[in-house]
Amino acid sequence: MAQASSNTKLQAHALIERLAPNQLSAVVELLQTMLDPVSRAIANAPVDDEPETEQENQAVAQSKAWFDQRGGQGIPQEDVLTDFGFSVEDLKKRNEPE
Secondary structure: OHHHHHHHHHHHHHHHHOOOHHHHHHHHHHHHHHHOHHHHHHHHOOOOOOOOOHHHHHHHHHHHHHHHHOOOOOOOHHHHHHHOOOOHHHHHHHHOOO
């Protein structure tokens, strides 16, 4: 079993070495997604097959109407952050790796 795993890894390494730079970045992104527990959980989550309620349908319709009334323009991120007492810089700092 360990031998098969080792051979598979060697094959993966050999294939990676043959990739063009733009292909390599796509593979890295795929591997990061596969290894991220949240992404993996989302990918493996069952399909939401629960029917929408009439209340949910109305909420979606109201949301679409609100968006359409504004010419397809939402609320700028800066405005939303300001409403919550944050700035774009606060958000950037928060998203920086520690």
